[in-house]
Amino acid sequence: MALADIQQLVQDMVPDQDDAITAEVRDRAIDQARMRYSEDLPRLEVEEVIWPAMGVFGPVPAGWTDSAVVKAVEFPVGRRPASLVFADAYQTATGWGLESEKALPDGALVRVSYQLPHVLDASSDSIPQRHRLAVASFAAHLLCQQLATRFAGDRETTMGSDMARTESRSRNYAARAKEYRVAYFAGIGQLDPTTQDVVAGSAVSAVVSWPRRNPRHKLVGRGGI
Numbered sequence: 001m002a003l004a005d006i007q008q009l010v011q012d013m014v015p016d017q018d019d020a021i022t023a024e025v026r027d028r029a030i031d032q033a034r035m036r037y038s039e040d041l042p043r044l045e046v047e048e049v050i051w052p053a054m055g056v057f058g059p060v061p062a063g064w065t066d067s068a069v070v071k072a073v074e075f076p077v078g079r080r081p082a083s084l085v086f087a088d089a090y091q092t093a094t095g096w097g098l099e100s101e102k103a104l105p106d107g108a109l110v111r112v113s114y115q116l117p118h119v120l121d122a123s124s125d126s127i128p129q130r131h132r133l134a135v136a137s138f139a140a141h142l143l144c145q146q147l148a149t150r151f152a153g154d155r156e157t158t159m160g161s162d163m164a165r166t167e168s169r170s171r172n173y174a175a176r177a178k179e180y181r182v183a184y185f186a187g188i189g190q191l192d193p194t195t196q197d198v199v200a201g202s203a204v205s206a207v208v209s210w211p212r213r214n215p216r217h218k219l220v221g222r223g224g225i
Contacts, residue, residue, distance in 0.1 A: 002125035004122075006030055006120070006127075006136045009132065009136035010029070010030060010136050011026070013136065013137070013140035013180065014140050016143075020147060021143055021146075026143065029139040029143050029146075030120070030136075030139045032138075033184075034120045036138055037118060037138070038118045041131070041190075043118050044071070044115055045063055046111060046113045047112055047114075048077065048110065048111050048112070049098070051106065051108040054103060054104070056099055056100045056102070056103050056104070057098070057099055058099075058104065061112050064114065065116055066096075067116050067117050068089070068114045068115065069114060069115045070112065072084055073087040073098070073110060073111070073112055075104060076108075076109075077111045085102060085104070086100070086101040087099060087100040087101065098112070133183075133187055137180045137181075137183040137184040138181070140180040142177075144176045145174075147170075148173035148174040149170075151167075
């Protein structure tokens with residue numbers, strides 16, 4: 001299963017000699033990486049439901065969860081281009097349902113596309129094999145951040161050569177955390193939003209600080225003064 005594969009990858013990426021990274025801490029980082037991956041590349045499911053009666057209310061797909069989001073509702077099914085109706089999910093005291101902008105007929109076959117988080121546990125997973133290394137890289141990024149912070153804090157209680165060694169370990173883990181974050185976004189084929197913000201900010205700064213041309217240096221024609 002993908003979980004065992006990712007656990008082993010993370011173990012290889014962050015071999016902690018001081019036992020600071022327990023199995024519980026590692027698995028918590030993996031779950032955080034799963035949630036991050038779900039935000040960047042949500043799982044898309046497509047299911048068909050039967051409209052129970054003439055009206056605007058219908059059932060959600062069988063695989064619906066509290067974290068699901070409707071992306072598209074198709075009716076009638078099978079037209080090209082697809083015939084879409086506006087509909088969204090709503091929650092009541094008894095569960096979830098769909099509400100369409102317009103009434104749909106009794107017994108209508110309705111195709112619902114929806115997004116939801118990926119699953120990753122001992123019995124099931126939805127992360128493609130090609131992205132397992134990327135997810136493991138993000139988990140390793142989180143763990144290296146934790147280790148960098150831990151050793152940075154340990155500087156206050158160490159002296160001499162031990163302090164220099166602790167500072168070096170903190171810097172090394174911080175550098176590895178950055179490398180693993182880069183590897184994650186490269187692995188899923190997306191740009192790091194943090195990097196995008198920095199680039200955008202640099203561009204704005206460059207525009208704002210662009211010097212004005214001094215009019216005294218303008219070219220003049222021959223014979224001009």
